[in-house]
Each structure stands twice: as structure tokens, then as C-alpha cells.
Amino acid sequence: MLNITKSSNANELKVVLEGRLDTATAPQLETELGEALSGVTDLKFDFEKLEYISSAGLRVLLSTQKIMNKQGSMVISNTSPEVKEIFDVTGFSDILKIE
């Protein structure tokens, strides 16, 4: 179960994730971002209520980071220690901007 809340302001897009980013829900995020990223230069994720992330979720973050490297910036905030540890283990801490 994943709730995705998007709000945009000019070229900024804020995406709040709540729940689990996994095999079942990652395609949903990928689809929603695919439709919303056009023209976005400033992408902000809020992971405060993200409880879980597996490799399927990491794949979407990586492909989104690759897109944003071409058109602007991507920042992830409020990551829980548990999710942060997964970023550390996979080296994602080095390629994502985590605040």
C-alpha cells in the first residue's frame, strides 16, 4: 500500500510518499512520476511516512534520479533511519541527495 501525494508550484514538484515502496507499488510511482516530471526542475520527495523500500523502489528512485540529473535537481527529505540504512547498504546515499 502506497499513498502518493503530489503538489506542484511552477517548476517545483513535491511528492509525499506514505506506506511501502515495493514490488507491488513501485510501478504506480513510476507511472505517476512519468506523467508529472515533464518540465520539472526541482523535485522534492518527502519520505517521513515511507515505512519500507525494496529494490523495486530503489530502481524507480535511480531512474528518476537519472531523469532529474538531465533536467534539474532531486532532493529526498525526512528519511527514517531504517530507510536511510537501506540507502547506505546499497550505495544510494552517494548518488541521491538526502537531507
Add this chain to the structure above:
Amino acid sequence: MKQLTVNAQTSELSQVLAFADTILEEAGCSAKTKMQIDIAIEEIFVNIATYAYPSEGGQAVIEIETDKDGKIVKITFEDQGVPYNPLENEDPDITLPAEERPIGGLGIFMVKNIMDEVSYEYADGKNRLTIKKSF
């Protein structure tokens, strides 16, 4: 020891996780460790569901054992599909910049890094992958 047999299909993942979470919660597993074990289960089960039975479907058996003090959990995944040892995969290079990182290959790498022990054997026509974690 508790056992669950399911069709090796991604759609069964939630049932496998519900089965595991009940046992882990009864054993007093912390939320953090439960998440790590759930990740390992997801990665391994999705691998089996995706690769074990390429033509017709098949089943996967998940066995969960906690030791008598309840501080070590051992989970075994068994399937009768194509012989495949995921531990032989080369680890992804996690120092590459985003542009050069392949999309994928992280699942089993995560399992190896967040579990205490991971082992594989092929015997009697079955793949058996076992993970252990203390908590």
C-alpha cells in the same frame, strides 16, 4: 517450525509477508529487523516468482523457524524450478555514479548485506535458499 506453500507468483508476496510478519511479531522482532527480513523475503520470493518456472507455473515453500529464545530467525525458500544459485551473481558496483548504475541487480546484494547468513543448495531437484538473522 512453520511452513507455507504458495504458487510462485508475485501476487502471492503479500500472503508470504503476512505469514512471516505474524511469526516475527510473536517472536518480539523489532520494527527495523522486521523491515529488513521483509525486504529479504520480497527479493528472494520475487526472484523465484520471476525465474524459477519459466514455462508453466509451480510452487514455492517457505519455512520459518525461530530458535527457542526467539532471538534468531531462519527462513528457507524451496522451489522445484530451474536450478539457480543467486549467490553466484556478481555484486553490483555501488560506487558508480547514477548515470552508470544499471537499473537492477540490487535485490540479492541487499539480502546478502542485511542478513547475517545466506546459503544456497540444490538437492533432490530443489533449490533451497536459507537466510538467518539474529535480532
